[in-house]
Amino acid sequence: MLVEFIRYIRGYVDFTAKGKFPERFLNITARYGINLWNSQPSPNCISASMYASDYRKIRFAAKKAGVKTKTFKKHGMPFTVRKYRGRIGIPIGAAAGAMLIVVLSNFIWSVSVKGAENISDTKIIQALESNGVRTGAYKNDIDVQKIERDIMLEIDDIGWMSVNLTGNIASVEVKEKAKKPEIKTSSSPCNIKAGKDGVITKINAKSGNVQMKKGSGVSAGDLIVSGIIETKMNTIQYVHADAEVYADVAYEKNVSIKRNYDYTSPSKDQTFRREGFLLWFKFPLNISFSSYEKFVFSDKTENFTVNGTVLPMGVKTSVQSDLVTVKKTPDKSDAEQIFINDLLLYEAFEKRKSTLVSRKVSIAQKNDEYLCKASYVFNENIAVSEEFSVTD
Amino acid sequence: MQKNAQNGYAPFGLDMGEMPTVEMLGNRRITLEGSTGILLYESENIKINTSKMIISFYGRGLCVRCISCSCVEIEGFITKVEFLT
Numbered sequence: 321m322l323v324e325f326i327r328y329i330r331g332y333v334d335f336t337a338k339g340k341f342p343e344r345f346l347n348i349t350a351r352y353g354i355n356l357w358n359s360q361p362s363p364n365c366i367s368a369s370m371y372a373s374d375y376r377k378i379r380f381a382a383k384k385a386g387v388k389t390k391t392f393k394k395h396g397m398p399f400t401v402r403k404y405r406g407r408i409g410i411p412i413g414a415a416a417g418a419m420l421i422v423v424l425s426n427f428i429w430s431v432s433v434k435g436a437e438n439i440s441d442t443k444i445i446q447a448l449e450s451n452g453v454r455t456g457a458y459k460n461d462i463d464v465q466k467i468e469r470d471i472m473l474e475i476d477d478i479g480w481m482s483v484n485l486t487g488n489i490a491s492v493e494v495k496e497k498a499k500k501p502e503i504k505t506s507s508s509p510c511n512i513k514a515g516k517d518g519v520i521t522k523i524n525a526k527s528g529n530v531q532m533k534k535g536s537g538v539s540a541g542d543l544i545v546s547g548i549i550e551t552k553m554n555t556i557q558y559v560h561a562d563a564e565v566y567a568d569v570a571y572e573k574n575v576s577i578k579r580n581y582d583y584t585s586p587s588k589d590q591t592f593r594r595e596g597f598l599l600w601f602k603f604p605l606n607i608s609f610s611s612y613e614k615f616v617f618s619d620k621t622e623n624f625t626v627n628g629t630v631l632p633m634g635v636k637t638s639v640q641s642d643l644v645t646v647k648k649t650p651d652k653s654d655a656e657q658i659f660i661n662d663l664l665l666y667e668a669f670e671k672r673k674s675t676l677v678s679r680k681v682s683i684a685q686k687n688d689e690y691l692c693k694a695s696y697v698f699n700e701n702i703a704v705s706e707e708f709s710v711t712d
Numbered sequence: 713m714q715k716n717a718q719n720g721y722a723p724f725g726l727d728m729g730e731m732p733t734v735e736m737l738g739n740r741r742i743t744l745e746g747s748t749g750i751l752l753y754e755s756e757n758i759k760i761n762t763s764k765m766i767i768s769f770y771g772r773g774l775c776v777r778c779i780s781c782s783c784v785e786i787e788g789f790i791t792k793v794e795f796l797t
Binding site: 363 | 749750751752753754755758774775776777778779780781
C-alpha cells in the first residue's frame with residue numbers, strides 16, 4: 321500500500337525494451353541502481369515499470385544493451401498534474417479549497433442550545449457570545465470548563481451545562497435547576513381577611529377557625545378565617561391561619577376611543593437589504609436606499625445547510641417598512657370590535673388567575689368619542705393574610 | 713566466528729566463498745543473492761549468472777519481480793532448478 325502510494329506520488333511508466341539482448345538491459349539498469357518491477361518477458365522484448373524520473377536515465381543503458389525502449393502507459397501524480405498544466409485554475413482552486421478547509425476547521429461554524437425549557441435560548445446564546453463562544457470564534461482559544469463555570473454563575477437558573485465542541489459545531493447542553501417549592505416559614509399567628517368586596521363561593525381552610533360560610537357577602541377587610549381557636553379545655557390557641565377563599569368579585573372596566581383618530585401602521589412600501597456573511601465577514605448583496613421618515617424594521621438570518629450541517633455562511637435580510645398615518649373614523653360596529661379586542665386582552669392578561677363569571681358590555685356615543693362600559697364578575701381568591709400580635 | 717548449518721550458515725569445514733544464496737518459498741518464489749547478471753529471461757526459463765555457477769530456473773509464467781545489482785527475485789511456477797558449473 322505504502323509502496324503503491326510512493327509510486328503514485330513519484331509517477332511511473334510502463335515500457336517495453338525491444339532488442340537482441342533485453343536481459344543485458346536488465347543487468348545494466350540493476351547495476352546502476354534503477355528500480356524495475358512488473359517485468360514480463362516475451363521473445364526479444366521485456367515489458368516492465370519504472371519511476372518516471374529513472375526513465376530519463378536509461379537511455380545509455382538502452383544504447384549499451386542495444387534495445388529500443390518505448391513507453392506505453394504513464395501513471396501517477398506528475399502526469400495527472402501535467403495533464404491539467406494548462407488549466408491553472410484547477411490546482412489553484414484545489415489548493416484554495418484545501419486551505420479553506422484547514423482554516424475553516426479551526427473556527428466555530430454554528431452554536432446550538434439544547435435542553436433549555438424556561439430559560440430563553442437567546443439569553444444563553446448571548447451569555448455564550450460574551451464568553452467567546454460565537455460563530456467565527458477561534459476554537460483553540462475556547463476554555464470550555466471556564467466558560468461553563470462562568471455562565472452557570474451568570475445565569476442562576478442553569479443547574480448544569482456542557483459546551484461540546486464537536487468538529488466545527490458548538491452544541492451546548494443545558495439542564496435547568498429544579499425550582500424549590502415555596503415553603504412558608506412564618507408560623508406567627510395570623511388571620512385571613514377579605515382583600516376585596518364579594519360573595520364567597522368556596523373556602524378551602526387548612527388551619528384556623530372559619531368565620532364565614534359559602535354565599536356570605538364580604539367587604540374588604542372582613543375576617544374570614546380566624547387565627548384564634550378555642551380548645552376543648554376552654555383555653556385559647558393562636559394559630560397561623562391558612563385558607564383559600566374564592567368569591568365572586570365585581571369589576572368595572574371603561575374604555576374609550578375617539579370618533580376621529582390617527583392610525584399608524586406599516587405600509588406595503590418596503591425596502592429589502594440583503595447581507596451575506598461568512599464567519600465574521602459581512603458583505604452587501606444588494607444596494608437599496610430608503611427615505612422613510614418613520615419606519616419599522618425586522619431582521620431575518622438564514623444559515624446555509626448541507627446534509628443537516630449548518631454552515632458558517634448565510635444571508636441576513638433586513639426589511640424596512642414605511643409607517644403610514646391615516647385618519648380613521650370608525651362607525652359603531654368598528655368601535656365595538658375594537659372594544660371587544662381590548663376587553664379580551666384585559667381578561668387574558670390582567671385577570672389570568674381569575675375565572676370569568678359574567679360580562680356585560682354597553683357602548684355609548686358621547687360628543688366625539690365612543691365609550692365602552694364593561695361590567696365583570698370574576699371568581700377569584702380574595703384571601704389576604706394579616707398577622708396579629710398575641711399581646712393585642 | 714564459527715558458523716554451523718543449524719544457524720543457517722555453511723556447515724563446518726566448507727568454504728562457501730562467493731557461493732550464491734538461494735532461498736525458495738515453495739516452488740512459487742525464489743530469492744537469489746550473489747547474482748552477477750541475468751543471462752536468459754523467458755517466461756519458461758530464467759538463467760542467472762553467479763560468480764561460481766549459472767543457475768537455471770525452469771517453470772511456467774516466470775518473471776523477475778525485483779532486481780538489484782546482486783539480488784534477483786523470481787516469481788512463477790517453478791518446476792526445475794539446474795546448477796551449471
